[in-house]
Amino acid sequence: MVVSTKWETSCRNSCDSINRQIPKLVKTHLDTYLSEPHRIDRLNTNATRLGEFLRQVTVSPGGKVSIVERNGNLIASSSHEQPFEWVKGKAKRLSVFKSRDPVIRSAGDFLQQKFGDFKNINATRSLRFKIDDRLQFVNISPWKDRFGLDWLVVVTVPESDFIAQIDANTQQTVLLCLATLVVSTLFGWLTSRWVTQPIRRLSRAGRAIADGNLDQTLPTEPIRELNDLAQIFNWMAGELR
Numbered sequence: 001m002v003v004s005t006k007w008e009t010s011c012r013n014s015c016d017s018i019n020r021q022i023p024k025l026v027k028t029h030l031d032t033y034l035s036e037p038h039r040i041d042r043l044n045t046n047a048t049r050l051g052e053f054l055r056q057v058t059v060s061p062g063g064k065v066s067i068v069e070r071n072g073n074l075i076a077s078s079s080h081e082q083p084f085e086w087v088k089g090k091a092k093r094l095s096v097f098k099s100r101d102p103v104i105r106s107a108g109d110f111l112q113q114k115f116g117d118f119k120n121i122n123a124t125r126s127l128r129f130k131i132d133d134r135l136q137f138v139n140i141s142p143w144k145d146r147f148g149l150d151w152l153v154v155v156t157v158p159e160s161d162f163i164a165q166i167d168a169n170t171q172q173t174v175l176l177c178l179a180t181l182v183v184s185t186l187f188g189w190l191t192s193r194w195v196t197q198p199i200r201r202l203s204r205a206g207r208a209i210a211d212g213n214l215d216q217t218l219p220t221e222p223i224r225e226l227n228d229l230a231q232i233f234n235w236m237a238g239e240l241r
Contacts, residue, residue, distance in 0.1 A: 050076035051083065053189055054182075060161035064103045065182050068152045070118045072096050075151060077104055106131045107138050107156045121152060124179075126172050135159035137172070139179040153186075155179040 054065050055078050066077035073093035074083035079101040084091045096108035110129040115121055124141045141153045157175055205217075217234055 050186075051078070053186065054078040055080070060157045060178070062103070062161050063155065063157040063178070064101065064107070065156075066096065066099075066104050066107070066154045068096050068108070068118065068154060069093075070150050070152070072108065072112070072118055074099065074104075077101065079104060102131065103136070103156050103158075104154075107136070107154055110138070111140065111154070118152060124176075126175055131158075137175045139175050141179055141183060143183070153179070153183055155182055 050067065054067075054076055064078055066079075067075040069075060072095050074096050076083055077099070079099070081094070081100050083094050085094050085098075086092070096104060097112070099105040099108065106129070110127075111118065111121070114127065121140055121142060124139070126137070126139050129136050129138065135158070137157045137159065139155045141155075143149070143151045143153060155175065155178055157178065
């Protein structure tokens, strides 16, 4: 059953407000993290790491989180299955409709029936569906970037996970908060990786020079302060050579 128009409008407004607060550097980092999104081998590695991270996010005892492409292929999920399968020795993206996790698979089937195509989901939606007569709440949040990444973050929580009997609007509010927590925590984790990786490269290069390997060069960085530091390091390394 679709939530009321009033709730959908409120949901969209809330998500628009949240999206405006997401720092631009987060989107930049996502492009860096998946700089070659169409290379299956590269994406498999990153998807595995994203899956490990999603499993650390506590949504609810029976809650599931998945990141899905517009064509229905899984990017990552909080289940323990890999988002790809091996076909004739080659890795192939796993469709959400073939997921071995019944919650993720059923949510995908429901969204496909509801919208006809994942490409038709253009705004955050909070919906309900049933699995074996058990009510499930599902929140879908689109995410795009200027480099072409176009994902859906899907959070599914069973009604049984709610401790007390609360009215429908309160349930939907709780679900939206959980979805927002997942998305913001995911972006925060990606941001921290984006900032710390250049520092780790600098540390490794410094240790290499201390060991006598003077042929060290650091790449340019999108963060101005780190880029200045990399240039100074490269100049000093050149002087030592």
